[in-house]
Amino acid sequence: MRSTIGWQADSATRTLRRTVLERRDLRADDIAVRVEYCGVCHTDLHALRAHGGGADGALVPGHEFTGVVVEVGDAVSGFSPGDPVAVGNIVDSCGECRMCQVGQENFCRAFPTLTYGGTDRQDGRTTLGGYSREYVVRAAFAYPLPEGLDAAGAAPLLCAGVTVWEPLRALGVGPGSAVAVAGLGGLGHLAVKMASALGATTSVLSRTPDKVGEARGLGAREFVVTTDAARMEAVRDRFDVVIDTISAPHDLAPYLRVVAMDGTLSHLGHLGPVTVETMDLLAGRKKLSSAGSGGRPSTADMLRFCAAHGITADIELLPSSQVNQALERLERNDVRYRFVLDMSDLD
Numbered sequence: 001m002r003s004t005i006g007w008q009a010d011s012a013t014r015t016l017r018r019t020v021l022e023r024r025d026l027r028a029d030d031i032a033v034r035v036e037y038c039g040v041c042h043t044d045l046h047a048l049r050a051h052g053g054g055a056d057g058a059l060v061p062g063h064e065f066t067g068v069v070v071e072v073g074d075a076v077s078g079f080s081p082g083d084p085v086a087v088g089n090i091v092d093s094c095g096e097c098r099m100c101q102v103g104q105e106n107f108c109r110a111f112p113t114l115t116y117g118g119t120d121r122q123d124g125r126t127t128l129g130g131y132s133r134e135y136v137v138r139a140a141f142a143y144p145l146p147e148g149l150d151a152a153g154a155a156p157l158l159c160a161g162v163t164v165w166e167p168l169r170a171l172g173v174g175p176g177s178a179v180a181v182a183g184l185g186g187l188g189h190l191a192v193k194m195a196s197a198l199g200a201t202t203s204v205l206s207r208t209p210d211k212v213g214e215a216r217g218l219g220a221r222e223f224v225v226t227t228d229a230a231r232m233e234a235v236r237d238r239f240d241v242v243i244d245t246i247s248a249p250h251d252l253a254p255y256l257r258v259v260a261m262d263g264t265l266s267h268l269g270h271l272g273p274v275t276v277e278t279m280d281l282l283a284g285r286k287k288l289s290s291a292g293s294g295g296r297p298s299t300a301d302m303l304r305f306c307a308a309h310g311i312t313a314d315i316e317l318l319p320s321s322q323v324n325q326a327l328e329r330l331e332r333n334d335v336r337y338r339f340v341l342d343m344s345d346l347d
């Protein structure tokens with residue numbers, strides 16, 4: 001075993017404390033990554049809430065990070081020590097099912113191994129995440145970080161970014177598309193940037209008018225306040241794709257109403273049961289869909305696209321020692337638009 005330092009949840013209080021962690025010795029197809037920057041995702045908050053009071057003491061969140069390769073296993077050919085690298089929220093999959101065979105490891109029928117809180121397919125140990133100074137990962141699930149991408153701003157691309165990228169691509173968004181993004185947070189602000197860079201005319205749907213200037217700055221042409229009934233009626237049946245990144249449970253009906261005929265509402269921010277009035281789908285043959293994370297090919301594509309178009313997340317960079325404050329502020333949506341932790345204070 002190798003040891004490193006990370007931020008681990010105290011099971012009684014959900015507070016993260018600086019702790020010595022064990023990482024596995026490198027397997028032939030592993031690389032060891034010195035984690036430089038790790039994004040703070042809503043999933044981390046959910047995991048901590050679910051974990052509070054639990055019996056299993058080991059929870060280290062963090063599943064969107066960038067860093068530098070420090071060591072490679074004997075069979076690794078694609079990476080060398082010193083290479084900049086990025087890792088997202090899945091670190092292994094069965095490799096054999098239909099989903100894995102078409103490069104959708106995120107939908108692996110045997111369930112992908114999650115970057116934290118997952119179970120390693122070989123040793124059965126619980127995976128510990130990227131809120132740490134070092135991570136050991138199968139090289140196949142690490143991605144070269146393209147030159148020109150800021151390593152801190154790129155970290156959130158590996159979860160928030162690819163989660164909006166896959167549906168934008170799968171739904172054929174490109175020049176001429178009309179896209180609306182609901183919810184302007186970690187996912188939403190990247191959806192606006194990516195859809196605009198893909199050539200779509202992009203709008204933002206928001207409950208309050210206070211983010212209008214920011215939305216324009218991100219590339220949105222139009223800003224629609226969803227509580228303004230007249231404005232919502234004016235954009236009825238308008239958008240080919242609506243990317244819904246709102247993280248709290250909410251009524252889908254207003255968002256379905258603004259989807260164009262044969263268009264799709266992609267419901268990404270909230271996981272769980274939803275209620276849909278089928279008439280809202282019937283009138284206009286509208287589709288309701290969801291997605292999450294990304295397969296290996298589309299993750300690599302997304303990073304190349306972002307490098308070519310200069311897209312990174314808008315972040316607030318904090319020393320990792322402020323991780324608990326970051327989580328607290330994220331819970332109140334007090335961030336524009338993603339916290340990223342600088343891990344250099346763990347040395």
Ligand SMILES: [Zn+2]
Nearest residue numbers: 041043159160
């Ligand atoms: Zn995430």
Ligand SMILES: [Zn+2]
Nearest residue numbers: 094097100108
């Ligand atoms: Zn599989």
